[in-house]
Amino acid sequence: MKYLFPVLMALSGSTLATETLPNLPPTTAVIQVLRAQPLVQAADSQIQVETANRKRLEAGNHEWSLRLGGQQRKANPNGSPNERFTEWNAALESPLRLPGKAALDAEIGNLGVSLAETAHGDTLHESSRNLLKTWFVWLRETASATQWREQSALLDQQGKALKRRLQLGDTSRLEQIQAEAAQAQAQAQLAQARTRQRNAYEDLRRRFPGLPLQEQEIIAAPQAIDGTAETWINVILEHNHELALARGEAQRAQSLAGRSSRERVPDPTVGVQFSRERSGEENVMGAYISIPLPGSARLAASDASRAQVAVASSREAAVRQRIEAEAAQLHATAVAAIDSWQASRVAAEQLTRAAEMTARSYQLGEGSLSELLASRRLANEAALAARLMQLEALELRYRLMLDAHRLWDFD
Numbered sequence: 001m002k003y004l005f006p007v008l009m010a011l012s013g014s015t016l017a018t019e020t021l022p023n024l025p026p027t028t029a030v031i032q033v034l035r036a037q038p039l040v041q042a043a044d045s046q047i048q049v050e051t052a053n054r055k056r057l058e059a060g061n062h063e064w065s066l067r068l069g070g071q072q073r074k075a076n077p078n079g080s081p082n083e084r085f086t087e088w089n090a091a092l093e094s095p096l097r098l099p100g101k102a103a104l105d106a107e108i109g110n111l112g113v114s115l116a117e118t119a120h121g122d123t124l125h126e127s128s129r130n131l132l133k134t135w136f137v138w139l140r141e142t143a144s145a146t147q148w149r150e151q152s153a154l155l156d157q158q159g160k161a162l163k164r165r166l167q168l169g170d171t172s173r174l175e176q177i178q179a180e181a182a183q184a185q186a187q188a189q190l191a192q193a194r195t196r197q198r199n200a201y202e203d204l205r206r207r208f209p210g211l212p213l214q215e216q217e218i219i220a221a222p223q224a225i226d227g228t229a230e231t232w233i234n235v236i237l238e239h240n241h242e243l244a245l246a247r248g249e250a251q252r253a254q255s256l257a258g259r260s261s262r263e264r265v266p267d268p269t270v271g272v273q274f275s276r277e278r279s280g281e282e283n284v285m286g287a288y289i290s291i292p293l294p295g296s297a298r299l300a301a302s303d304a305s306r307a308q309v310a311v312a313s314s315r316e317a318a319v320r321q322r323i324e325a326e327a328a329q330l331h332a333t334a335v336a337a338i339d340s341w342q343a344s345r346v347a348a349e350q351l352t353r354a355a356e357m358t359a360r361s362y363q364l365g366e367g368s369l370s371e372l373l374a375s376r377r378l379a380n381e382a383a384l385a386a387r388l389m390q391l392e393a394l395e396l397r398y399r400l401m402l403d404a405h406r407l408w409d410f411d
Contacts, residue, residue: 022220043120050116054109093271122241138200145193222393246316253312260305266292337393348386355379
């Protein structure tokens, strides 16, 4: 794999919709894979649950009830023989939802659906974060394996040259042993890097089945972060699903408190009844109303609902505070990562040049093999660090764009 440093145009909000996203899987594939995630599917089903719950709240639980009863009457008027009568009665009744309660129930149902939709978006966003993180773990392990493969090939070439020089009597057996030891160390590092690469590949493949996994031959140069920190923070806060969930919970708590306050006045039950007495000699029809007498339990429930509003509001403030701090930290880290990568790239180039000069000096008979091996080890470490920092800067920039809904936006 070759790592180049192409100069790319800085991204802007106006051109974001048409730009390509280097070193990321195709957007269409990402959307398809993420929507198929089990947690996303569960969140989608939860919307259906809340939709049904909204219908339940709108309909209310004030159902009609039918009561039937029967009895035997025995009478002994004025010492006459006992008289027996078969009697029965029936009643049809239903509680009545007082004015204002139905509107609040519908509002609570709508808020439940809205929260479920926001939770679905939050699940999609968290899945996107996990995909981005796992994807870059694979890229970093691939870069590490590539670097150690290049280093191993370089030391192998050097070892062959030493063997020829040893046959010609131009070097010592000690130097050959040192070269073989350096090559063995590089082979060990390469084997470990390949193992980590395979593990990262399997983790990515199994977590996100169907995602096209193609090694990136060119790693793009991370571009500067456009816009100020406050601009990014405000955009992230505006689109953050977790904050929207906390805000929705606070709104629902207010609606529930209003509903609980209305419940301090109980719903009456009205009904009509009919009874047949003395085997049909008497038929009675009437209507009735039943009104529960409110007690301290209803008052306590209303007080608890009002207190829950304060709890939900405080949680919303806490979530906003945490997200704002995390967004500021992410922006600062992403900006600093670009400077770190640029410095590490310069260091890698300088140490690589120094290693090449040391190699030419050694070929001319100046210096020792120990100096050459040390120079190449430093150059290899610097090149690996530069590659990893480049990927880290790229990942942080994409993470910032993702949280601002400028990357893989499903809304």
